[in-house]
Amino acid sequence: MKAAILRERSGALLLVSPVIIFLAVFFLWPLWTMVTAAFVDDAVSKVLPRTAASIVSWNGQGVPSEAAHKALVQDLKAASDEQALGEAVRRLNSAASGFRTLLGRTIPAVKAAPDPAQVDLLAVDPRWNDTRFWVALKEAMPPYTDRNILAAVDMKRDASGGIVAEAADASAHRLIMLRTLLVAAMVTIACAVIGLPYAMLTASVTGWKRSALLLAVVLPLWTSLLVRTAAWFILLQNEGLINRALQAIGLIDSPLPLIFNRLGVVIAMTHVLLPFMVLPIYSVILGIPRNLMSAAQSMGAGPVRAFWRVLLPLSLPGLLSGSLLVFMVAIGYYITPALLGGANDQMISSVIAFYATGTANWGLAGALGLILLVVTTVLYAIYGRFSTPQQVPGA
Amino acid sequence: MTLAKKLTFAVCLTALVAGAAVTSAQARDLTVVSWGGNYQDAQKKIYFEPFAKKTGKPVLDESWDGGIGVIAAKIKAGVPNWDVVQVESEELALGCADGYYEKLDWSKLGGKDAYLPAAVNDCGVGAIVWSTALSYDADRLKEAPQSWADFWDTKKFPGKRGFRRGPKYALEFALMADGVPPADVYKVLSTPEGIDRAFKKLEELKPNIVWWESGAQPLQLLASGEVVMTTAYNGRISGINKTEGKNFKVVWPGSLYAIDSWVIMKGSPNKDAAMDFIAFVNVPENQVKLPEYIAYGLPNKAAAAAVPTNLQKDLPTAPENLAGSVPLDADFWIDNIEELNKRFNAWLAK
Numbered sequence: 001m002k003a004a005i006l007r008e009r010s011g012a013l014l015l016v017s018p019v020i021i022f023l024a025v026f027f028l029w030p031l032w033t034m035v036t037a038a039f040v041d042d043a044v045s046k047v048l049p050r051t052a053a054s055i056v057s058w059n060g061q062g063v064p065s066e067a068a069h070k071a072l073v074q075d076l077k078a079a080s081d082e083q084a085l086g087e088a089v090r091r092l093n094s095a096a097s098g099f100r101t102l103l104g105r106t107i108p109a110v111k112a113a114p115d116p117a118q119v120d121l122l123a124v125d126p127r128w129n130d131t132r133f134w135v136a137l138k139e140a141m142p143p144y145t146d147r148n149i150l151a152a153v154d155m156k157r158d159a160s161g162g163i164v165a166e167a168a169d170a171s172a173h174r175l176i177m178l179r180t181l182l183v184a185a186m187v188t189i190a191c192a193v194i195g196l197p198y199a200m201l202t203a204s205v206t207g208w209k210r211s212a213l214l215l216a217v218v219l220p221l222w223t224s225l226l227v228r229t230a231a232w233f234i235l236l237q238n239e240g241l242i243n244r245a246l247q248a249i250g251l252i253d254s255p256l257p258l259i260f261n262r263l264g265v266v267i268a269m270t271h272v273l274l275p276f277m278v279l280p281i282y283s284v285i286l287g288i289p290r291n292l293m294s295a296a297q298s299m300g301a302g303p304v305r306a307f308w309r310v311l312l313p314l315s316l317p318g319l320l321s322g323s324l325l326v327f328m329v330a331i332g333y334y335i336t337p338a339l340l341g342g343a344n345d346q347m348i349s350s351v352i353a354f355y356a357t358g359t360a361n362w363g364l365a366g367a368l369g370l371i372l373l374v375v376t377t378v379l380y381a382i383y384g385r386f387s388t389p390q391q392v393p394g395a
Numbered sequence: 396m397t398l399a400k401k402l403t404f405a406v407c408l409t410a411l412v413a414g415a416a417v418t419s420a421q422a423r424d425l426t427v428v429s430w431g432g433n434y435q436d437a438q439k440k441i442y443f444e445p446f447a448k449k450t451g452k453p454v455l456d457e458s459w460d461g462g463i464g465v466i467a468a469k470i471k472a473g474v475p476n477w478d479v480v481q482v483e484s485e486e487l488a489l490g491c492a493d494g495y496y497e498k499l500d501w502s503k504l505g506g507k508d509a510y511l512p513a514a515v516n517d518c519g520v521g522a523i524v525w526s527t528a529l530s531y532d533a534d535r536l537k538e539a540p541q542s543w544a545d546f547w548d549t550k551k552f553p554g555k556r557g558f559r560r561g562p563k564y565a566l567e568f569a570l571m572a573d574g575v576p577p578a579d580v581y582k583v584l585s586t587p588e589g590i591d592r593a594f595k596k597l598e599e600l601k602p603n604i605v606w607w608e609s610g611a612q613p614l615q616l617l618a619s620g621e622v623v624m625t626t627a628y629n630g631r632i633s634g635i636n637k638t639e640g641k642n643f644k645v646v647w648p649g650s651l652y653a654i655d656s657w658v659i660m661k662g663s664p665n666k667d668a669a670m671d672f673i674a675f676v677n678v679p680e681n682q683v684k685l686p687e688y689i690a691y692g693l694p695n696k697a698a699a700a701a702v703p704t705n706l707q708k709d710l711p712t713a714p715e716n717l718a719g720s721v722p723l724d725a726d727f728w729i730d731n732i733e734e735l736n737k738r739f740n741a742w743l744a745k
Contacts, residue, residue, distance in 0.1 A: 081494075083470070086493025093729075094733055097731045097734045098730045101729070169738065169741050169742060170737060170738055171740075172737075175741075176740065176744060179744070239619055343606055343744075344743065355733075358463070358732075359732060360467040362464070
């Protein structure tokens with residue numbers, strides 16, 4: 001009996017295993033990599049173990065003792081793995097700008113010296129007299145760090161280890177994150193305002209009209225995002241189609257600023273994301289019995305009241321899932337704000353891309369990604385709380 | 396099918412798939428990566444296709460937008476799927492220090508003396524000398540702007556200005572507009588006061604700046620009249636003048652020039668073919684064809700000397716163009732790009 005249940009269970013497990021494997025490989029593993037990249041900080045201590053041991057006792061004032069200098073020279077002499085050393089250098093330069101060229105000068109000097117004990121760091125480069133670099137070195141030694149996650153929200157640790165805000169003009173991750181959410185919200189609202197009537201119209205007509213309306217929504221999905229963005233560029237620019245036409249009919253004298261500002265970004269993103277709003281609403285409205293509106297009217301409700309009390313509440317699930325889809329996709333937008341936006345429309349994904357591909361600072365890129373994930377999850381939880389299906393009588 | 400047959404079939408299939416995977420990993424064609432656009436079109440015509448014909452083996456070409464993170468990720472992934480890459484000077488310095496590139500065999504390249512000193516590196520050999528400069532549409536502007544001070548002068552030249560988004564180039568040009576002589580730009584910029592000064596100067600122009608990111612954008616901005624002046628890559632300017640009959644001009648004094656280099660990815664399975672390719676590109680007779688298509692300077696001295704005089708005047712390496720220009724300081728930027736980019740973003744967001 002037990003064996004039979006076990007066999008059944010393992011059979012079921014076998015059946016869902018593709019899903020589990022898929023989730024593990026494409027979701028959990030990347031997520032775990034991102035988290036470790038943000039918190040694990042062993043690049044420096046791995047390459048400079050003697051320095052790590054010797055600098056622990058240094059109090060952070062002035063310059064560490066001669067022993068620490070010797071340890072660093074020995075470590076650099078012994079370091080044979082170029083790539084590991086490179087990672088350590090990148091990590092240190094990210095903490096103190098200038099470390100890159102400092103070590104770029106020091107490492108060859110140490111390697112060339114016949115006797116490492118004879119190397120005088122200060123003679124190689126006077127910057128070794130600068131406390132800043134030694135502090136960065138000491139702070140890079142613990143195997144785990146919160147510096148990335150702090151930097152992602154514009155915070156840092158001061159000399160005494162307390163958490164303080166960065167100077168206002170030094171970092172703007174929080175502001176860019178808020179802006180990302182704001183733009184995504186604006187796009188979601190614009191999509192809802194256009195998408196709801198559109199979906200209702202599509203659901204209310206039949207035959208070729210419905211096909212034409214649906215095609216108009218789905219067709220842009222088959223065009224590359226870049227092409228659609230470029231098309232908006234041509235339409236919205238100062239001497240573009242829209243401004244020319246408005247000027248030709250005498251509505252405006254000088255071109256409207258439609259591009260390189262938030263308006264241009266919202267217009268283009270709304271167009272690109274509209275299908276994600278229209279299709280869920282449309283499928284929900286299709287499932288609403290058509291006679292409900294007539295029933296409402298027969299009971300004395302005017303068209304507006306019937307819409308407000310009957311059709312809108314019933315299509316709400318579609319509207320909510322459409323909004324969620326649009327919002328989630330909009331948060332990750334990158335190309336459209338870069339091409340159509342102004343100085344103030346850069347979104348968080350372009351900052352993440354800068355750290356990931358531009359400077360290979362995967363720790364900070366991971367931390368920013370993590371913050372984005374947490375914010376989105378919280379919003380999703382709020383959404384889940386408000387959108388628990390209410391039992392509509394008769395539905 | 397009986398069970399035995401099924402099993403044999405499955406085994407055969409697996410072997411086939413595995414075999415295909417192994418051969419494809421070994422016999423990947425030589426993959427060359429460059430910067431795309433009309434530049435890569437020219438390279439395809441004068442380098443990639445003739446090399447493929449000469450060796451009888453196909454050459455794959457891809458394009459990229461730069462970034463040491465891209466190179467690092469490919470190296471970390473094990474065997475890289477690129478062989479030869481054209482990189483900017485920062486990527487050359489960073490990647491060479493971090494062991495991401497193979498060391499070049501300079502004996503195959505005709506020795507180090509055959510090149511401009513700045514184009515010689517253990518890991519890379521210069522491919523082009525290119526400039527970022529003030530550019531404008533001479534058909535639209537009656538009076539020609541002369542300098543970065545003119546670029547900042549919105550009274551004399553009303554209208555928007557195009558700027559590459561990011562601190563690199565923007566800070567240097569701002570300092571020159573503020574009266575710093577080109578030769579002293581990096582000296583000033585390496586002090587905190589210098590950086591403050593550059594940001595303050597940028598602040599003056601901020602409401603009039605349209606920021607661009609990819610090299611094709613400034614051309615579009617100029618062509619549509621969206622901006623009256625912009626920073627742009629000199630080769631693209633001469634390229635569009637040639638292909639679309641535009642009358643765009645480059646202001647050479649105060650321009651910044653840099654060298655792009657060819658490197659071979661560490662662990663490339665096509666290392667020898669990659670070295671042969673780089674040698675082929677650096678044969679003066681091959682390299683000299685490039686300026687006919689796009690106005691970039693040639694690091695190979697023999698090739699540079701052989702460029703026809705009518706093409707010389709558009710190259711960043713022409714003596715009269717070099718006179719007032721500054722070489723981009725790659726060391727400054729590899730030290731400071733992260734901190735300054737963070738500050739730049741914060742400044743933009745204000």
